[in-house]
Amino acid sequence: MQIAYPKSFLKLLLIGFALAMLPLLFAFGNAALYLDRLATQSRDTVTQAVQATRASRALVEQITFMERSARQYFVLEDALLLENYEKAHEKFVDAWQDLDQLPMTNRQKHALIQLSNEELSLFQSVVHPANPAPLIEETVDRFADLTAKAQDILDENNRQIDRESAILAETAERTQQIMLWQTLTLIPVALLVALMITFLVAQPIRRMDAAIRKLGEGDYTEPISIDGPGDLRNLGERLDWLRAQLNELDQQKQRFLRNVSHELKTPLTAIREGSELLGDEVGGTLTPQQREIAGILRESSLRLQKMIENLLNYTAVQFHAPQLKLEPIALTKLAEDILADYSLTISNKNIGIQRDFFPTEIVGDHEKIHSVLDNLVSNAIKYTSPSSNIRISITHQADHAIIEVHDGGPGVMSADKAKLFDPFYRGDSVYESLVSGSGLGLSIAKEYVDAHGGEIILLPSEHGAHFRVSLPLKAVTA
Structure with a gap:
C-alpha cells in the first residue's frame, strides 16, 4: 500500500503538527466546557442559596417585628404603631415573593403558601378587627405559630442549600474524574499520532540515507526511488541521476584499467625478456657495473609487472567474486x-x-x-x-x-x-x-x-x- 504524501515536506510537517495537536486541543476544549458548566452551576447555586437565606431570615425578622408592633398597638392603641405593623407586613410580603420566585420543592412551596395565608389572616384580624376584638393572648399565639413555621422554612432552606452543596461537590469530583480519564485516553492517542507522523517523516529520510550510504560504498546497481513528499521525491530523482552518472564513470574507470593494463603488458614483456637476456649475458660478457644495471632493470620490471597484475586482479574482483x-x-x-x-x-x-x-x-x-x-x-x-x-x-x-x-x-x-x-x-x-x-x-x-x-x-x-x-x-x- 503506497502512502499518499503531500507535495512538500513543510506541508507534511504542518499536517503532522496539526494532527498531533488535535487530540490535545479537543481535551483542552472539553475541559474548558466542563469547567464553564461547573462554574455556572456553582454561581447559580451560591446565588440561590444567598437569596433563599436572606429572604427566609427576612420572613422571620418581619414576623418578629410585626408581633412586637401588634402587642404595643393593643396596649397603647397608637396609630403610629399600627402603621409600623403595616410596613412590616409589606416587607414580609416582599420577602415572601422573593422566596417564592426561587426553585423549591413541593413541600417548601406548600409550607410557604400556608405561611402566607396564615399571615394574611392574622394581618386582617389585627388591622380590621371584628366584634368582639381578638384577644392579645390569641394573637400572640398565632404570631408564635407563624414564627415557628417561618423558622421551619428557614431550616428547610438551609438543608436544601446543604444538599445543593453536596451535589455541587459530587459534580466537581465527577468532572475531575472525567477530565482525568479523558487526559489519560487522549495522551496515548496524541502520542500514537505523533509516532505515525514521525514514521511518515522518517521513512523517506531513512531511504535517502540508505541510498546515499550505498553511493558512498560504491554500490550503483540498485535504482534510487524515494516515496515521500514532492520535494523529497524530486531529490530522490536527482540522487538516482547521480547514481547513473557515477555508475557510468565507474564502468569507464574499469574499462580504462582493463585496457591500460593489457596495453602495458606487451611492452613490459619485451622489457622483462630483454633484462633477462642481459642478465644471462646472451649479448656478451657484462662488466660488474653493467650487471648491476641489468639487475636494476630486472627488479623494476618485476615491480611494474606486479602493479599491472594488481590492476588486472582488482578489475577482475570488481566484476566477479x-x-x-x-x-x-x-x-x-x-x-x-x-x-x-x-x-x-x-x-x-x-x-x-x-x-x-x-x-x-x-x-x-x-x-x-x-x-x-x-x-x-x-x-x-x-x-x-x-x-x-x-x-x-x-x-x-x-x-x-x-x-x-x-x-x-x-x-x-x-x-x-x-x-x-x-x-x-x-x-x-x-x-x-x-x-x-x-x-x-x-x-x-x-x-x-x-x-x-x-x-x-x-x-x-x-x-x-x-x-x-x-x-x-x-x-x-x-
Whole structure:
C-alpha cells in the first residue's frame, strides 16, 4: 500500500503538527466546557442559596417585628404603631415573593403558601378587627405559630442549600474524574499520532540515507526511488541521476584499467625478456657495473609487472567474486620462494629476515595466496629501513593457519588505519605509508583472504607495521 504524501515536506510537517495537536486541543476544549458548566452551576447555586437565606431570615425578622408592633398597638392603641405593623407586613410580603420566585420543592412551596395565608389572616384580624376584638393572648399565639413555621422554612432552606452543596461537590469530583480519564485516553492517542507522523517523516529520510550510504560504498546497481513528499521525491530523482552518472564513470574507470593494463603488458614483456637476456649475458660478457644495471632493470620490471597484475586482479574482483582453484599449499615453501624473488633488494638494503616457520599446509588457491603473501612481503621490504629486520611467522592454531609479517619501517599512521584496505587509497601522512604505490595491493589481498573465509588485520605495534593473516586450513569454494 503506497502512502499518499503531500507535495512538500513543510506541508507534511504542518499536517503532522496539526494532527498531533488535535487530540490535545479537543481535551483542552472539553475541559474548558466542563469547567464553564461547573462554574455556572456553582454561581447559580451560591446565588440561590444567598437569596433563599436572606429572604427566609427576612420572613422571620418581619414576623418578629410585626408581633412586637401588634402587642404595643393593643396596649397603647397608637396609630403610629399600627402603621409600623403595616410596613412590616409589606416587607414580609416582599420577602415572601422573593422566596417564592426561587426553585423549591413541593413541600417548601406548600409550607410557604400556608405561611402566607396564615399571615394574611392574622394581618386582617389585627388591622380590621371584628366584634368582639381578638384577644392579645390569641394573637400572640398565632404570631408564635407563624414564627415557628417561618423558622421551619428557614431550616428547610438551609438543608436544601446543604444538599445543593453536596451535589455541587459530587459534580466537581465527577468532572475531575472525567477530565482525568479523558487526559489519560487522549495522551496515548496524541502520542500514537505523533509516532505515525514521525514514521511518515522518517521513512523517506531513512531511504535517502540508505541510498546515499550505498553511493558512498560504491554500490550503483540498485535504482534510487524515494516515496515521500514532492520535494523529497524530486531529490530522490536527482540522487538516482547521480547514481547513473557515477555508475557510468565507474564502468569507464574499469574499462580504462582493463585496457591500460593489457596495453602495458606487451611492452613490459619485451622489457622483462630483454633484462633477462642481459642478465644471462646472451649479448656478451657484462662488466660488474653493467650487471648491476641489468639487475636494476630486472627488479623494476618485476615491480611494474606486479602493479599491472594488481590492476588486472582488482578489475577482475570488481566484476566477479574470486573463484578458488583449491590445491594443497605448503606455506613455508611459498614464503621461501617469494623471499627468493626479492633476494637482490634484500641484499642491497642489507635487510635481515627473521623466519619463525612451522611446517604448515593449507588447501586453497595457490595463485591468490601467493598474491596475498607477495603483497605483504614486498610492502615490508619496500618500507623497511636499510640494515633493519623483517620478521615473518607461519604457524597454525586449531583449524587456522596464521601468517604474520612485521617489518622494520615507520609503521602505519593513525589517519591511514581506517582506510588501509580501501582500493587506491595511499594516505597523506608525513611518513611514506604502506598504502603508497597503486594503493591496490592490500585491497586485493583482503579480497582474496575473504574469499578463503579468512581474515587480514593490522595489529598494534610500537614500531613498524605488523600484519596478521588467518586462513582456514581448508577453504570451501562457493
